[in-house]
Amino acid sequence: MPTVPNIIVQLVHITGPLKGEIQEISDPEIVIGRLSTCQVQFPKDLAVISRRHATIIREGNRFRLIDESANGTYLNGKSVSEAHLKDGDVIMFAEDGPKLSFLTKIDQTAAASQPVWEKEPQPSPPGGVFASSPEQPPPSSAVMPESHSPPPAAPVPQKVKAPLVIQYGPTLQSFNELPVTLGSDADCDFVVQHPAVLPQHAQFFFSADNYWIKDLTGKQSVMIHNTPIDAQTMLRPDDILTLGIRGPAFRFLGGGRLAEIEQTDFTPSAEQAEGNNGSTESGETNSKSKKKPTSLFKKLFSG
Secondary structure, three states: OOOOOOEEEEEEEOOOOOOOOEEEEOOOEEEEEOOOOOOEEOOOOOOOOOOOOEEEEEEOOEEEEEEOOOOOEEEOOEEEOEEEEOOOEEEEEOOOOOEEEEEEEEOHHHOOOOOHHHOOOOOOOOOOOOOOOOOOOOOOOOOOOOOOOOOOOOOOOOOEEEEEEEEEOOEEEEEEEEOEEEEOOOOOOEEOOOOOOOOOOEEEEEEOOEEEEEEOOOOOOEEEOOEEOOOEEEOOOOOEEEEOOOOOEEEEEEOOEEEEEOOOOOOOOHHHHHOOOOOOOOOOOOOOOOOOOOOHHHHOOOO
16 A cells, blocks of 8 residues: 655744744644744734744645634635645735745655655656655755756756745745746846846756756856866755855755845865866766755754
């Protein structure tokens, strides 16, 4: 008999006192409110949030949101009493209250079979939008992989059906088709207004069951773990992606999900500078030890 998958809910706090945090919860019932027993607990002095404001209940492989509040719960901008959730939904607690994004992934350690990611054919990622991300440690600590081995030969970006969700500040945008272009120009698919971001900065695409990033600047202004890439490289879970010097940084959560993080100053050692030649067009990336970015999930808005 097939094993029932252990689905982990990821709640990405977009606005509010918990902004920047990502909570991973596998409980069949998730209670949100001000009570100390809530899995998602808001400050006790945030009166707009009820003591028990809302509940997310797992029903098989689906999740149902139930409002239990005095000030209302909103799903994608609309007031709801009950509603089924899907990946990328934005939940707001009370009018103009805290917002978070609802995402899911499968806990691969609990799966009896091999990861579907390796079996599913291109172009569609496996198991729905986010169901089959490879196992990764909790996003509360920015862990750099010990090895970033060379991926397959560099593919050519082509239009395919594949999901991508990018969270930057209060913005959470979902795409169902790649490539997706990121930059400061208004014509880009995802616009980032930041002094370090060029008009056409980077492109995300999907090929051979993997997500890739391409540097569009020609100036080595896309970095993975603070190492510039020459042309393009394959993304792996927990990769830290930086756009330009002191530019915005993102963590790739796997399954086509990118979340903004806070990055500390980085000064490469002599050894790192010597080997910091970036990636080749096949996507090979130098993986020498580097200072890890400070996770926004732990520090942002603390105190």
